[in-house]
Amino acid sequence: MNVAADSRAASRVLAISTTAFTLLFAVWLMFGVLGKPIRAELGLTASQMYWLGAAAVLAGSLLRLPLGILAERIGGRRVMIGLLMWTTVPCLLVAWAHSFYHLLGLALLFGISGNAFSVGVAWNAAWSPPERKGFALGIFGAGNVGASVTKLLAPLLISLAPAAGWFGGMIPGGWRAVPIIYAILLVVMTIIVWLRTPSQDRTPGYGRPLASMLVPLRETRVWRFGLYYVVVFGAYVAWSLWLPSFYQEVYGCTLGMAAFLTALFIFPASLLRPLGGWLSDRYGARPVTYAAFLSMLILSLPLMLSGPRDLHLPLFAVSTLVILVGVGMGIGKASVYRYIPDYFPADVGAVGGLVGTLGALGGVVLLPTFGIMEKSGLRTSAFAALALLIGICILWLHVIVVGIRQERDRKARMIALMAEEAQADADERARLAARAARLGLPGPSVEPPPQKSIKNTSPTPAFVPAI
Numbered sequence: 001m002n003v004a005a006d007s008r009a010a011s012r013v014l015a016i017s018t019t020a021f022t023l024l025f026a027v028w029l030m031f032g033v034l035g036k037p038i039r040a041e042l043g044l045t046a047s048q049m050y051w052l053g054a055a056a057v058l059a060g061s062l063l064r065l066p067l068g069i070l071a072e073r074i075g076g077r078r079v080m081i082g083l084l085m086w087t088t089v090p091c092l093l094v095a096w097a098h099s100f101y102h103l104l105g106l107a108l109l110f111g112i113s114g115n116a117f118s119v120g121v122a123w124n125a126a127w128s129p130p131e132r133k134g135f136a137l138g139i140f141g142a143g144n145v146g147a148s149v150t151k152l153l154a155p156l157l158i159s160l161a162p163a164a165g166w167f168g169g170m171i172p173g174g175w176r177a178v179p180i181i182y183a184i185l186l187v188v189m190t191i192i193v194w195l196r197t198p199s200q201d202r203t204p205g206y207g208r209p210l211a212s213m214l215v216p217l218r219e220t221r222v223w224r225f226g227l228y229y230v231v232v233f234g235a236y237v238a239w240s241l242w243l244p245s246f247y248q249e250v251y252g253c254t255l256g257m258a259a260f261l262t263a264l265f266i267f268p269a270s271l272l273r274p275l276g277g278w279l280s281d282r283y284g285a286r287p288v289t290y291a292a293f294l295s296m297l298i299l300s301l302p303l304m305l306s307g308p309r310d311l312h313l314p315l316f317a318v319s320t321l322v323i324l325v326g327v328g329m330g331i332g333k334a335s336v337y338r339y340i341p342d343y344f345p346a347d348v349g350a351v352g353g354l355v356g357t358l359g360a361l362g363g364v365v366l367l368p369t370f371g372i373m374e375k376s377g378l379r380t381s382a383f384a385a386l387a388l389l390i391g392i393c394i395l396w397l398h399v400i401v402v403g404i405r406q407e408r409d410r411k412a413r414m415i416a417l418m419a420e421e422a423q424a425d426a427d428e429r430a431r432l433a434a435r436a437a438r439l440g441l442p443g444p445s446v447e448p449p450p451q452k453s454i455k456n457t458s459p460t461p462a463f464v465p466a467i
Contacts, residue, residue, distance in 0.1 A: 009198045010127040013076075014136055016197050017120045018143045020080055020189050024113040025146030027091050027182050028060050029053075031107065032241040033154045033259050036248070037175040038103070046245075047371060048100050053241040054367045055107040060114015061360030068118035068353025069213055072205030076123020077197050080116065084190040087113040092183035095176040117141070118356045122349035125341060126202040131281065133341045138277025138334035144236070145270035151244070151263040154178050155256045205349060216347045217354055224396060225339055225351075226358030228289065231296070231393050232332035234362025235386050236269050242370050242382050243322070250379060251315045261319050269326035269333075276334030285338040290397065292332035297390040299325045303383035325386070 031038070035049045044052075071079045090109035097103045120140050128136035154175070161177035171180065205213055216222060243265060247258035279288045302313065303321050313321075337352065344351045366385055373381030 006127075010124075010129075010136075013127045013197055014124055014139055016193055017076070017080060017123055018140050020084060020193055021116050021120050021140060021143030022146040022149065023182070023185055023189050024083065024087060024116040025143055026149040027087055027110055027146075027179075027186070028056055028114040029146070029237065029240055030094075030150045030154070030178060030182065031056060032262075033151050033244055033255075034175050034178060035241075035245070036255050037158060041175075042098070042100065042103075044100055050367050050371045052100075052103055052107050054364050055104055056111035057114065057237055057241075057360060057367065058364045059108045059111030061357050061364060063112060063115040064118040064357040064360065065350065065353035067115045068122050068349035068356070069205065069210070070349075071119045071122035072126070072213070072349035073203060073208075074206070075201030075203050076119050076126065077193065077199075077201045079119045080123065081190055081193050083113060083116050083119065084186050084193065088183050088186040088190070091179050091186060094179035095172050114360060117143075118349065118353040121337065121352040121356070123201075125348040125352070126204050130341070130345075134277035134281040134285075134334065134338040135274060136277070137337050137341075138274040138280075141273040141277075141333055141337065142270050144233075144273070144333070145267060148263040148266040148270065150178075151240075151259040151266060155259050157181065204346065213347060213350045216344045216351050221339075221343065222351055222354060223358070224400070225336055226355045227389075227396070228336045228393055229333070229355050229359030230362030231293065231386070231389050232329045232336055233356075233359040234364075234366060235382075235389065236266075236326075236329045236333070237360065237363035238366035238370065239322075239382055239386075240266055241367060246379075246382070247315075247319075251318075253315075261322075264319065265322045265326040267326070268323060269329040272327055272330030273334040276331035277338060279331065280335045280338035285335045285342065286397075286401070288335035288338075289332060290394075292328045292335060293390050293394050293397070296325050296328035296332070297387060297394065299328070300383050300387040300390065304380055304387050 031049070031053050035053070038044065038052075039046075039049050067079055067083075087110050090106045091113075094103065094106050094110065097106055120143070121137060124136050124140050125133060157178050158175050161173040163174045166173065171177075240262065243262040244255070244258040247253040247261050248255065253261065276288060276292070299321050303318065303325075337355070340351050340355065341348055366382075369385060370381045373384070
């Protein structure tokens with residue numbers, strides 16, 4: 001392919017993979033808004049609903065690393081098509097589920113759709129030029145807005161679908177119509193990916209030994225990036241599933257209003273990823289991540305303290321603060337992932353898969369944690385948990401930054417000292433040469449001594465793109 005054809009193919013991969021990811025993400029988190037009608041019809045407890053959401057999130061977490069590596073080895077196109085086909089059947093069967101354990105099993109099956117993120121990251125990283133990787137990955141990651149698709153459309157579809165269903169009940173109605181519609185869309189999306197993306201895919205990991213692709217996972221910074229991603233993505237997923245019940249139970253909102261307010265949080269937390277990618281391309285991942293974490297921490301504190309009666313905030317104030325936290329999450333998701341191609345350009349699939357896995361697993365842990373904390377009387381558990389996580393991340397990030405600055409200062413002092421020594425040596429040689437000339441003797445060589453090299457002991461790349 002020539003440059004123009006490459007650019008068109010990359011744009012097509014980006015557009016179609018983002019659309020597919022949006023749909024798969026909507027399916028992955030559909031229990032977040034269907035939870036209330038499911039609970040009412042099947043008589044499930046709040047704890048059971050938490051576990052249904054956590055099961056889907058868990059299934060969408062564990063395979064991110066292997067699927068990211070697989071996408072680098074055989075191509076993201078094939079893996080994305082496989083995910084779409086796999087998700088269709090269990091998504092459809094949700095419409096005929098009539099027990100908690102039936103739903104739990106299906107959640108573990110259709111929840112695998114959440115692993116589409118690492119597949120798309122590896123796929124787009126293979127096609128995007130280096131100077132646009134942050135922006136491209138930000139565009140793709142905006143597919144997180146799929147959670148809003150469910151939040152906005154599901155209440156409308158539930159209200160429009162007849163409770164008795166169609167064709168004498170053969171096709172269920174009410175909330176059960178939502179998974180049926182999603183299953184149809186999954187089939188259509190599979191066909192689009194098959195027909196409209198380049199059949200000659202790029203496979204940067206083809207032929208590489210698996211062990212060599214896993215080597216970067218030994219580095220501490222990969223796990224640190226994973227903790228960062230728990231804050232901006234794991235907490236985002238957990239909030240997306242938790243907020244509708246929070247708004248309904250604390251502020252008495254209807255299902256439609258609670259879904260709408262949650263969607264207002266999801267939109268900036270998803271759609272601002274391209275902005276975060278662009279900022280990270282321009283200014284570096286570290287300062288953008290720093291700014292996102294600090295802003296989220298400041299915004300989380302009044303939310304965390306809004307539980308007691310004397311500090312109870314009105315709905316407008318709480319929803320506004322939640323939306324602003326979503327802004328920080330949207331920008332932070334892109335900045336955290338922008339670290340990866342800087343440090344591990346040949347292992348984006350493996351490293352991105354592990355970081356995504358850790359972030360999503362954070363969501364699995366946070367959901368039941370919210371429930372346990374609420375039982376103790378802390379209704380603002382999600383806000384308190386986020387503030388604690390951000391505080392840990394900022395502290396760790398600051399320690400790393402200080403360490404790298406100290407290393408830079410040490411190198412600068414060594415270079416300055418060597419320059420002073422070289423200048424003193426040159427001055428001494430010049431003095432001796434002048435004295436020899438006055439006495440008519442041959443002078444010493446004025447050739448400068450060979451320069452000593454300074455060993456790079458810094459753990460960061462030589463160009464230090466980010467921390």
